[in-house]
Amino acid sequence: MFLSPFLARNRYPCVIESTGPQAALQRSDAVKTQIREMLAQYASLPSAAGLDDDADLYAAGMSSHGSVQLMLALEDTFDVEFPDNLLNRKSFSTIAIIEQTVNQLVAGKEAA
Amino acid sequence: MDVALNAQGSTLLERARRVAGIAGQHADDVDRNARFPREAVDALISERLLSIQIPVTLGGEGATTAQIAEACTVLGQACSASAMVFAMHHIKLSSLVTHGSDSPWHQSFMRRIVDEQLLIASATTEGGIGGNMRNSICAIEVDGDTCRLQKDATVISYGRHADAILITSRAHPDAVTTDQVMTVFTKDQYTLERTNEWDTLGMRGTCSEGYLFKGEAPKEQILPKPFAEIAAQSMLASSHLLWGGVWYGIAVNAMTRAQAFVRAAARKSPGQTPPGALHLAEASSLLQQVRANVTAGLARYEAALAEPELLSSMGFSVAMNNVKLAVSRTVPEIIDHAMQITGIMGYKNGTPFSLGRHLRDAQSAQLMISNDRILANTSNMLLVNKIETNLLG
Missing domain, CATH: 2.40.110.10 (Butyryl-CoA Dehydrogenase, subunit A, domain 2)
Known part of the structure; x- marks a missing residue:
């Protein structure tokens, strides 16, 4: 996995361990909060805290450089690696899509 | 080149060659006076080459990017400026065709481009x-x-x-x-x-x-798609590939002149290899690299057209950026070899071996979208996008 020099792994509280539908919902919200914080910190999107889950991040001002910095932060925080087939505009276009993708990657890692 | 015949029974390549014949006659004057290549553009209009990319359903010919790139190469051998105008026009059309086909206004505008041979x-x-x-x-x-x-x-x-x-x-x-x-x-x-x-x-x-x-x-x-999508899905590839076609054409013409020079020297002294022959061999290897880069890029683009997600993927952007980098760097190198071969005859204007215009025109390749900017963009993507490990994709 790629270790970004300016990030310490798992700096966010670990929220992906509980189970059950209610827990899944809470977990999803917590991941989205983390994504919003990372968007603000690494993708130059200070407005991220106020963005809807389905808001277009590119329209909100995320650059391609910012999206790569976000990916690196996500890879480091969740200890996952984005496969090349997910490295496209759509996969990083909204907070909801990013959250789904991260959850899939984390689930895939745990299943492996 | 897979070409359909037009109403007069000409292939796309034949039509492009007729325009190139006219463009070549005026290339030096266009260059010297920094004037618009009016004659060449009028010829593009009379050969109806400004609308070949428009879909058949809107009255055009549905030409592929590869076919247009081939025409760019034909024109690039005669007059770089005419070829670049043609390429840039078709880069704009690629945005219209890719992103305007569902919009009534843009559909009717494309019909106008066909009917009136508008330059965009x-x-x-x-x-x-x-x-x-x-x-x-x-x-x-x-x-x-x-x-x-x-x-x-x-x-x-x-x-x-x-x-x-x-x-x-x-x-x-x-x-x-x-x-x-x-x-x-x-x-x-x-x-x-x-x-x-x-x-x-x-x-x-x-x-x-x-x-x-x-x-x-x-x-x-207003085109109904965000420009970010237009830039990623139609402009990036069509720019680098059609420019690549033009730049390859410039290099081909420089090589044609250099080869004519070497062959003339060889005929004068049979049995001896002319001194420029090694340069020619060296440059032909570079020329092949350029051609391979452009054609591989075209093949990749045509394959990706069916999948919009692939078109906006990082792997595809890296590949297109690399085509542009390699071609824009190599073409001036090829022309430099050609200049070594032709010597003073290439350095002088107005000889059959003159290369000054080629050299000057080709210098623009590294600057139109600066290679430094492209390198910065690629290096950012390579922080997450993996190096391709297989040969055949």
Whole structure:
């Protein structure tokens, strides 16, 4: 996995361990909060805290450089690696899509 | 090249060659006087080559990017400026065809391009943002059914000679600089006030002057997709591949001249290998690299066209960026070899082996979208995108 020099792994509280539908919902919200914080910190999107889950991040001002910095932060925080087939505009276009993708990657890692 | 015949029974290649014949006659004058290649563009119009990319359903010929790139190479061997005007026109058309096919206004505009053989320019650079076309300062203002735009467009290639301009701006006055749209304005809908001259080292005939653009048009002329998508899905690939076709053509013509020089020397002294022959061999290897890069890029683009997600993937962007980098760096090297072969005859203007224009025109390749900017963009993507490990994709 790629270790970004300016990030310490798992700096966010670990929220992906509980189970059950209610827990899944809470977990999803917590991941989205983390994504919003990372968007603000690494993708130059200070407005991220106020963005809807389905808001277009590119329209909100995320650059391609910012999206790569976000990916690196996500890879480091969740200890996952984005496969090349997910490295496209759509996969990083909204907070909801990013959250789904991260959850899939984390689930895939745990299943492996 | 897979070509259909037109009504007169000519292939696309034959039509492009006829235009090249005319473009070549005026290339030196176009270059010397930094004037628009009017004769070549008139020939493109009479051969109806300005609308070949438009889908057959809208009256065009549905030419592929590979076919258009081949025409760019044919023209590039005769007159770089004419070839570049042709390439840039078709880069704009690729945006219209890819992103305007569901919009009634843009459909009817494409029919107009076919019927009237309109020449389309674009205005993506702006004073105050440097060369980064993915940022705009100016914003389009929609007022009822009308949109208005004013832009300090530091470069509009052949702007004065175009029939319409595709122009980028922020999507609305409150939008961030990267939230952009692209709008079509036809000639009767804008004014251009010249702000910059175009007196350059090469590519002089593209007349890429700067203008203050002021336009007003019905709002349905705004393309219905964000410019970020247009840039990623049609402009990136068509720019690098069609420019690649032009630059390859320039290199081919330099090599043709160099080879003629070597062969003439060889005929004069049979049994002896002329001194330039080794340079020719060296340069032919470089020429093959350029050709392989462009054709592989074209094949990859055609394959990706069926999958919009692949088109906007990082792997695809890296590949297209690499085509541009390699071709733009190698073509001047090839011309330099050709110059070593032809010596003073290549250095002088007005000989059958003259290479000054080729050398000057080819220098633009590394600057039109600066290679440094492209390297920065690629290096960012390579922080996450993996190196391709297989040979055949």
